[in-house]
Amino acid sequence: MHVVPLPALADNYIWLLHDDAGQAIVVDPGDAGPVEAALSGRALQLRAILLTHHHGDHVAGAAALRERHGATVYGPRDERIGAVDRRVGQGDVVSLDRPRARFEVIDVPGHTRSHIAYAGEGLLFCGDTLFSLGCGRLFEGTPAQMLASLERLAALPGDLKVCCGHEYTQANGRFAREVDPANPALAARCEEAAEARAHGRPTLPVPLASELACNPFLRIDSEPLTDWASRGHAGGSRVERFAALRAAKDAFQG
Numbered sequence: 203m204h205v206v207p208l209p210a211l212a213d214n215y216i217w218l219l220h221d222d223a224g225q226a227i228v229v230d231p232g233d234a235g236p237v238e239a240a241l242s243g244r245a246l247q248l249r250a251i252l253l254t255h256h257h258g259d260h261v262a263g264a265a266a267l268r269e270r271h272g273a274t275v276y277g278p279r280d281e282r283i284g285a286v287d288r289r290v291g292q293g294d295v296v297s298l299d300r301p302r303a304r305f306e307v308i309d310v311p312g313h314t315r316s317h318i319a320y321a322g323e324g325l326l327f328c329g330d331t332l333f334s335l336g337c338g339r340l341f342e343g344t345p346a347q348m349l350a351s352l353e354r355l356a357a358l359p360g361d362l363k364v365c366c367g368h369e370y371t372q373a374n375g376r377f378a379r380e381v382d383p384a385n386p387a388l389a390a391r392c393e394e395a396a397e398a399r400a401h402g403r404p405t406l407p408v409p410l411a412s413e414l415a416c417n418p419f420l421r422i423d424s425e426p427l428t429d430w431a432s433r434g435h436a437g438g439s440r441v442e443r444f445a446a447l448r449a450a451k452d453a454f455q456g
Contacts, residue, residue, distance in 0.1 A: 254329030312348025
């Protein structure tokens with residue numbers, strides 16, 4: 203299976219998967235245009251559309267693509283998303299024949315109340331829950347929900363390639379180095395991201411194992427993060443540390 207990040211809108215990625223027979227899936231098509239161009243340019247047939255959450259920059263192109271290509275749309279159990287053929291949630295499996303692919307569905311509330319992720323084929327499509335070196339803003343959920351969601355993702359196999367919804371790696375890295383400045387894996391990841399962007403390449407996908415080593419929101423129990431919290435940023439509980447870290451990121455101007 204081939205995976206292609208399609209840049210869209212300001213900083214989104216729409217994820218295109220296809221096999222050697224020309225059968226394709228797209229994830230979070232916030233704009234139909236880049237998908238249509240990629241399908242045409244690669245002579246692909248769109249068979250399925252996977253949606254992670256209801257925000258327009260992730261779903262706005264789905265209805266047009268469904269109508270034109272007859273693709274089956276999978277999405278969360280959230281009536282705010284129209285044109286969904288099969289609503290899925292925790293424990294469900296999306297199993298496709300063309301292209302042959304299988305994804306487990308994981309509930310990851312926090313960014314929105316009904317956010318889901320898809321894990322399979324060596325890939326993790328996590329929308330706006332997990333970003334490289336960061337996590338999503340808490341628009342509808344609580345810090346406890348988001349922390350639990352991130353822990354659910356962190357427990358997945360480390361060789362999964364993280365395919366998130368935005369190119370935020372460099373901005374996230376600047377904040378991450380403020381709270382975890384002595385982390386050599388983080389420094390290396392930031393250099394790698396800078397090199398990629400300087401040459402017009404995406405910083406994604408990235409192995410989950412890299413995020414476990416670098417992403418402060420997945421390292422809430424590490425000594426650097428507990429030290430950071432102890433310097434007046436948060437109380438002693440894990441949720442309080444996470445909430446303080448997310449609030450600090452929201453306010454960060456770097």
